[in-house]
Amino acid sequence: MPESLSPTRREVPTASHFGTYVAETDGRRILGLRPDPADPEPSSIGLGVPSTLDSPARLTAPYVRRGYLERGPGPAGGARGRDPYVRVDWDTALSLAASALRDTIAEHGNPAIFGGSYGWGSAGRFHHPQSQIHRFLNLLGGYTRSVESYSSAAMQVILRRVGGGYGAALASNPTWREIGEQRSLVLAFGGLPARNAQVNGGGIGRHTNLADQRWARAQGAEFVSISPLHDDVDDALEATRLPARPGTDVAIMLALAHELVTAGAHDQDFLRRCTVGWETFEAYLLGRTDGVPKTPAWAGPISGLPAADIAALARRMRGRRTVITTSYSLQRADHGEQAPWMALTLAAISGSLGLPGGGFGAALGALHQLGLEPSRFRPAALPQGRRGVDAFIPVARIADMLLHPGEPFRYDGAQLTYPDVRLVYWVGGNPFHHHQDLNRLVRAWQRPETVIVHEHFANALARHADIVFPAATWLERDDFAAGSADPFVSAMVRAAEPPPEVRTDHAILAGLAAELGIADEFTEGRTEAEWIEHLYAQTRAHATELGAELPTLAELREIGTVALPQPPPALAPYTALRDHADANRLHTPSGKIEIFSERIAGFGLPDCPGHPTWLEPVEWLGAPGAVTYPLHLISGQPDRRLHSQFDNGSHSRAGKVAGREPVLINPADAAARGIVDGAVVRLHNARGECLAGAVVSDRIRPGVVRLSTGAWYDPSGPGGLDVHGNANTLTPDRGTSALAQGPSAHSCLVEIEAYRGDPPPVTVFGPLPTAGPTS
Ligand SMILES: Nc1nc2c(c(=O)[nH]1)N[C@H]1C(S)=C(S)[C@@H](COP(=O)(O)OP(=O)(O)OC[C@H]3O[C@@H](n4cnc5c(=O)[nH]c(N)nc54)[C@H](O)[C@@H]3O)O[C@H]1N2
Ligand SMILES: Nc1nc2c(c(=O)[nH]1)N[C@H]1C(S)=C(S)[C@@H](COP(=O)(O)OP(=O)(O)OC[C@H]3O[C@@H](n4cnc5c(=O)[nH]c(N)nc54)[C@H](O)[C@@H]3O)O[C@H]1N2
Ligand SMILES: [Mo]
Numbered sequence: 001m002p003e004s005l006s007p008t009r010r011e012v013p014t015a016s017h018f019g020t021y022v023a024e025t026d027g028r029r030i031l032g033l034r035p036d037p038a039d040p041e042p043s044s045i046g047l048g049v050p051s052t053l054d055s056p057a058r059l060t061a062p063y064v065r066r067g068y069l070e071r072g073p074g075p076a077g078g079a080r081g082r083d084p085y086v087r088v089d090w091d092t093a094l095s096l097a098a099s100a101l102r103d104t105i106a107e108h109g110n111p112a113i114f115g116g117s118y119g120w121g122s123a124g125r126f127h128h129p130q131s132q133i134h135r136f137l138n139l140l141g142g143y144t145r146s147v148e149s150y151s152s153a154a155m156q157v158i159l160r161r162v163g164g165g166y167g168a169a170l171a172s173n174p175t176w177r178e179i180g181e182q183r184s185l186v187l188a189f190g191g192l193p194a195r196n197a198q199v200n201g202g203g204i205g206r207h208t209n210l211a212d213q214r215w216a217r218a219q220g221a222e223f224v225s226i227s228p229l230h231d232d233v234d235d236a237l238e239a240t241r242l243p244a245r246p247g248t249d250v251a252i253m254l255a256l257a258h259e260l261v262t263a264g265a266h267d268q269d270f271l272r273r274c275t276v277g278w279e280t281f282e283a284y285l286l287g288r289t290d291g292v293p294k295t296p297a298w299a300g301p302i303s304g305l306p307a308a309d310i311a312a313l314a315r316r317m318r319g320r321r322t323v324i325t326t327s328y329s330l331q332r333a334d335h336g337e338q339a340p341w342m343a344l345t346l347a348a349i350s351g352s353l354g355l356p357g358g359g360f361g362a363a364l365g366a367l368h369q370l371g372l373e374p375s376r377f378r379p380a381a382l383p384q385g386r387r388g389v390d391a392f393i394p395v396a397r398i399a400d401m402l403l404h405p406g407e408p409f410r411y412d413g414a415q416l417t418y419p420d421v422r423l424v425y426w427v428g429g430n431p432f433h434h435h436q437d438l439n440r441l442v443r444a445w446q447r448p449e450t451v452i453v454h455e456h457f458a459n460a461l462a463r464h465a466d467i468v469f470p471a472a473t474w475l476e477r478d479d480f481a482a483g484s485a486d487p488f489v490s491a492m493v494r495a496a497e498p499p500p501e502v503r504t505d506h507a508i509l510a511g512l513a514a515e516l517g518i519a520d521e522f523t524e525g526r527t528e529a530e531w532i533e534h535l536y537a538q539t540r541a542h543a544t545e546l547g548a549e550l551p552t553l554a555e556l557r558e559i560g561t562v563a564l565p566q567p568p569p570a571l572a573p574y575t576a577l578r579d580h581a582d583a584n585r586l587h588t589p590s591g592k593i594e595i596f597s598e599r600i601a602g603f604g605l606p607d608c609p610g611h612p613t614w615l616e617p618v619e620w621l622g623a624p625g626a627v628t629y630p631l632h633l634i635s636g637q638p639d640r641r642l643h644s645q646f647d648n649g650s651h652s653r654a655g656k657v658a659g660r661e662p663v664l665i666n667p668a669d670a671a672a673r674g675i676v677d678g679a680v681v682r683l684h685n686a687r688g689e690c691l692a693g694a695v696v697s698d699r700i701r702p703g704v705v706r707l708s709t710g711a712w713y714d715p716s717g718p719g720g721l722d723v724h725g726n727a728n729t730l731t732p733d734r735g736t737s738a739l740a741q742g743p744s745a746h747s748c749l750v751e752i753e754a755y756r757g758d759p760p761p762v763t764v765f766g767p768l769p770t771a772g773p774t775s
Pocket of ligand 1: 129429455459
């Protein structure tokens with residue numbers, strides 16, 4: 001529309017996993033987006049999103065993979081990822097998807113539908129993609145789901161067994177405020193990367209995490225960052241930096257424990273009253289069971305840190321209120337259960353567990369909410385319906401499930417069987433972003449008979465689907481947002497019209513529900529606007545119960561963001577345990593923290609014994625494989641985006657180097673390979689290969705390289721070189737252990753070389769490859 005015809009320009013509030021923004025709109029298009037002026041430390045991640053809405057990669061119509069259109073459902077034999085797509089009308093796409101669902105259920109039963117559909121999607125209480133797809137599939141009779149998360153699988157399972165649950169640990173997390181008041185010593189294993197505190201699942205009313213960290217420092221708190229990366233801690237915290245080798249944190253923690261125990265500085269009263277299994281663990285710590293005392297001299301060569309530094313750190317802990325925090329990254333690794341278990345144990349030893357500003361920190365700073373007072377207000381959520389099927393997999397076992405239907409696997413002490421999945425339905429997550437060993441995933445992905453996907457863009461997920469539904473983005477729909485444990489509610493006012501053929505996830509599923517005869521059950525007779533009013537009314541009613549009045553939805557849409565009232569605080573579980581161990585039992589067999597777990601020992605798992613143990617990772621700098629692949633690859637979270645979301649936007653693309661995802665490499669490692677800053681390089685190992693753009697910097701430890709996750713996977717042919725820099729072409733698809741079966745992305749060895757010749761262009765930011773007439 002010509003500028004002069006634009007009706008009314010106005011500013012509307014919107015909200016995302018990375019914070020709240022104000023969009024300028026003419027009712028049809030976004031004319032500008034700026035951070036909410038009330039946000040003291042806004043994230044720039046959102047600023048790149050408007051540039052993607054009508055970008056070449058935008059899906060503007062339903063598409064079907066050509067082979068699927070011609071031959072119907074069936075294993076794809078390599079065609080998924082290779083076939084071009086044919087544009088179809090909505091009726092065709094909906095009826096193909098409805099038939100596939102109907103036939104799969106009729107022939108193989110509901111467990112043959114995999115609807116785990118893991119992923120972050122976008123913010124919004126109503127449009128939340130996981131809630132929408134799970135509700136829809138439950139109404140159809142159920143689906144195979146996934147349990148735990150890529151973020152914290154190992155931590156969730158181990159803490160459920162030994163720490164009273166992940167929720168108990170989160171509720172016991174010290175806050176930066178308490179840490180400042182107590183002038184605590186914070187041992188941050190994996191650091192406190194400010195880049196990661198930019199985001200929070202479901203929304204962030206105001207960014208305050210970094211300011212609170214700095215406040216704690218100003219009060220006298222002291223920080224130690226144990227991490228291979230210099231920038232894993234904010235400079236203002238004046239942290240001691242210990243650049244350990246990745247995967248060796250348990251050895252360092254054991255040595256710290258050893259020093260405290262041999263100095264008699266351990267909290268024997270707490271260990272006796274509030275934990276079980278101390279003697280068994282102590283015998284291991286002191287070397288009585290294996291002849292190896294876990295001293296700093298022992299941990300030094302393992303971790304690459306001077307033994308004297310470890311011993312000095314133990315001395316700093318003595319008599320000091322101490323926090324032991326482990327980032328999620330430590331447990332997204334081989335034997336990932338051990339680091340949080342050992343950190344909890346070290347916190348118990350230190351005398352700080354259950355005291356204000358001390359104890360175990362479950363991933364402080366890894367998400368915006370962690371380190372702040374968690375919100376206890378429960379905003380309304382879309383009801384997901386009754387679960388009709390019990391089948392599940394641990395979330396990161398997706399490729400195993402597809403490759404090994406009917407075969408047994410172990411999980412959390414049980415022997416389970418992989419279901420025989422025939423149809424995969426994904427909404428609001430991207431396995432071609434989040435899963436490890438993408439070449440293996442591509443092979444596994446050929447097995448099902450139908451793959452249905454809702455996406456915004458022609459990314460790798462869309463390029464490996466059979467039926468592709470184009471979905472509206474969060475900027476193109478009305479809703480309201482409230483983040484997990486974030487004490488705010490925010491309006492989301494539609495700031496742009498989606499392209500004409502694009503629908504919301506809810507509208508797509510409502511269309512399918514109509515085809516399948518469950519329309520009334522799915523929509524309950526409400527329009528989208530009525531659903532949002534309905535959920536907001538429930539949220540408001542909850543506030544009224546707490547004696548507070550929230551604005552009406554219409555008012556909220558003018559105001560933007562308001563604080564949520566809080567129910568009275570409950571005593572943190574670890575504080576309660578410390579106060580009265582007998583009265584305040586944890587949800588563990590003993591009711592206490594289990595430093596030795598009879599249950600886990602009884603499972604007899606070689607990769608997860610009965611107490612925290614140093615187990616060599618399969619891949620680390622001390623492994624035999626390091627001879628061939630001598631660099632440890634860290635594939636952490638990207639600064640300029642959330643995972644793979646909107647990688648095609650201006651903000652993410654401004655961070656690329658030579659058009660590729662940047663890889664951070666130490667000058668010594670670069671020089672040894674003839675790699676110069678800004679050059680295109682090739683990373684490879686036995687699993688795969690990708691290109692990246694070199695950033696040569698001493699802000700990373702020698703022997704370690706960092707390639708953020710989230711560059712859209714862009715293989716030159718199936719299984720071929722990824723020309724863009726997706727780290728998951730290289731990472732192992734290996735469960736943390738038979739206990740949690742979590743992802744172990746961070747245990748990954750690679751080699752790098754300068755790329756000779758003209759690097760192939762990145763094509764994944766372009767449209768879906770199509771065939772035939774486009775009508
Ligand atoms: N190597 C390695 N891999 C990792 C990690 C790592 O550290 N290293 N970290 C892991 C972790 S912690 C996580 S949480 C996962 C994250 O994995 P995911 O959550 O799967 O990653 P996202 O990129 O957020 O995927 C969201 C997808 O949904 C689409 N989308 C967004 N909003 C909507 C919507 O409203 N509707 C629809 N239909 N689609 C939408 C986006 O375009 C995007 O493709 O990655 C994991 N993978
Ligand atoms: N900007 C932005 N923020 C995010 C996300 C995002 O996509 N973008 N994703 C969010 C999500 S879903 C999650 S789960 C969290 C993830 O939070 P984390 O899992 O904590 O994040 P990572 O970036 O994988 O790792 C943090 C740091 O740990 C260090 N590290 C890696 N391995 C080791 C090790 O073995 N030992 C030690 N000591 N250090 C190690 C690395 O240097 C890395 O920079 O981040 C959240 N925050
Ligand atoms: Mo995550």
